[in-house]
Amino acid sequence: MAIAGDEMTERDNTAYPERYGQWGGNPRGFAPNYERCCAEVTPNERGGGARRHQCNNKRGYGPGLAYCKTHNPDAVAAKRAERQAAYDAKWEARRYEWHGREFFNALDQIANGHNDARGLAQEIIAKFKEGER
């Protein structure tokens, strides 16, 4: 077991499951190869008997140096954060489209002499901000 703080430099096998690729047709699965990344991956191809298996890449990154560059938990988290940020940006852009009619209607009311233009604008903006990410 690696000591905390040394986890980036010392090989440690605790992240490896006992077996890989276990399923009904192969209940025993496969023993881990400790020279390879510990991640269990799902092949992209659907069908054709493609099963979950141990990652084929060499280990050397992340806690216990048990991961490949791709499956290093830090890299996985960064990738996830990147995807989330892109999703949020898209969501924000969409919201302006969804609220476009509402914004126009408020502006129209103000242009036509709404007697509390500031109050109306604040109300519409507050409503819009409720759905912000």
Ligand SMILES: [Zn+2]
């Ligand atoms: Zn990997």
